[in-house]
Amino acid sequence: MSSTFDTIANIIAETCDIPRDTIKPESHAINDLGIDSLDFLDIAFAIDKAFGIKLPLEQWTQEVNDGKATTEQYFVLKNLAARIDELVAAKGA
Amino acid sequence: MRLEYFQLIDRVVDLKLSERTIRCEATVPAESTIFEGHFPGYPLMPGVLLVEAMAQTSGWLIVALNRFERMPFLAAVKEAKLRSFVKPGEILIVEARLAHDGSGYAMTEANIKCNGKLVCDAALTLRVLDFPNLEMSKRMRDVAARIGLNAEAPTDG
Numbered sequence: 001m002s003s004t005f006d007t008i009a010n011i012i013a014e015t016c017d018i019p020r021d022t023i024k025p026e027s028h029a030i031n032d033l034g035i036d037s038l039d040f041l042d043i044a045f046a047i048d049k050a051f052g053i054k055l056p057l058e059q060w061t062q063e064v065n066d067g068k069a070t071t072e073q074y075f076v077l078k079n080l081a082a083r084i085d086e087l088v089a090a091k092g093a
Numbered sequence: 094m095r096l097e098y099f100q101l102i103d104r105v106v107d108l109k110l111s112e113r114t115i116r117c118e119a120t121v122p123a124e125s126t127i128f129e130g131h132f133p134g135y136p137l138m139p140g141v142l143l144v145e146a147m148a149q150t151s152g153w154l155i156v157a158l159n160r161f162e163r164m165p166f167l168a169a170v171k172e173a174k175l176r177s178f179v180k181p182g183e184i185l186i187v188e189a190r191l192a193h194d195g196s197g198y199a200m201t202e203a204n205i206k207c208n209g210k211l212v213c214d215a216a217l218t219l220r221v222l223d224f225p226n227l228e229m230s231k232r233m234r235d236v237a238a239r240i241g242l243n244a245e246a247p248t249d250g
Contacts, residue, residue, distance in 0.1 A: 038168055041198045041218055048195060058197040 004051075004081040011046040012077075015039070025078035030071060053087040094146075096125050101146040102187065105242045108157055113191035115154040117240070119146055123182040138179035143213045144170055147203035151189040151217050153242055155199050158191065159221070161234060165199060169218035177212045179205075185212070197221055 005025055012029070013020040016039055029035045035043065044055045063069035073079055094101045107116040121138050128136030148167040155165040179185065186206045193200040199221050204214035224230040237243070 038218075041168065041195065041220075044195055044198070045193055045200055048193065054194075054196055056196050061197075 004084050005077060007050055008043075008047060008077060008081060008084070011043055011050065015042045015046060023077065025076075025081070027077050028072065029075040029077065029080070031075075047084065051084055051088050053084065053091055055084075055087070094119050094122055096122060096127060096142075099145070100149075100236060101142065102149050102153065102240050104240045105153065106186070108154070108242065110158060113154070113158065113194075115150060115157070115189050117150045117153065117187045119185045119187055121179060121181055121183050121185065125181070128181055136181050138181070138183075140173075140175040140213070143175060143179060143205055144173055144215060146185065146187050147189065147205060147213070147215055148217055148219070150187040151191075151199075151201035151203050151219060153237070153240070154189050154191060154201065155219060155221060156233065156237070157242060158194075161230065161237070163221050164224045164229065164233065165219035165221050167217065168198065168220045171216040171218070173213070173215035175213045177207075177210070179207060179212055183207050189217075192216070 009020060009023040012018055012023055012033065012035070016033070016035055018033055023033065027033055029040065029043075040057075044057055048054055060069065060074045064071055064074070074083060094103065101119055102117045103119050104117065105115065106118050107114075109115075127139065131137060131139050148170075152165045152167075156163070184207070187203065188206070189201045189203040191199060192202050197220060199219050201217045201219065202214070203217060205212050224233075
């Protein structure tokens with residue numbers, strides 16, 4: 001799996017005190033790992049710092065609330081890693 | 094401080110938007126019913142109110158940075174350290190720096206000094222949301238004007 005996944009898995013393990021070996025690419029941050037929205041802010045902060053990006057949490061939340069996206073698209077970790085890679089690529093473009 | 098209104102900041106002394114910092118002044122009242130209970134015979138400014146003063150200072154920085162478009166709400170307090178006692182009548186300088194401007198949230202680092210000495214510090218998380226209603230937005234601008242924070246033309250940046 002990508003180094004992006006490893007980075008965010010390490011961040012989640014450290015931030016939320018979740019055993020690293022239980023965090024899988026298929027894990028849903030909310031449904032599987034039990035991370036709530038406040039704890040996710042700490043994760044977003046660490047991800048923003050680690051990758052030099054700004055996770056568009058408000059936009060994602062709005063899309064989910066409007067039924068235009070599912071939480072799986074953003075909060076299953078392999079999908080989150082892909083979104084991060086896109087944001088990093090867009091930053092460098 | 095207007096303790097009875099939970100408005101702890103008296104005035105904005107310095108605001109540097111380009112550096113994302115703010116410095117405010119807050120004078121602890123000489124008398125308050127709070128000091129009758131905290132503590133009888135030994136009045137001290139409650140530590141939670143010092144944390145609140147740091148949160149309000151952080152909040153004023155955030156509303157200044159976003160030009161009063163959105164409202165910060167305290168969400169988390171980390172690494173709060175209350176280093177020495179604060180007594181009635183003391184003049185406090187409260188400083189905050191925006192450490193991170195996230196999507197819908199902000200992280201700040203804040204501290205309070207009294208007579209040049211650090212009395213407390215903390216890392217704070219605030220959710221930054223749309224104003225729930227127009228009335229609140231207007232009232233917050235009124236408070237901002239009272240403490241010298243100009244909503245339309247911040248001092249720098």
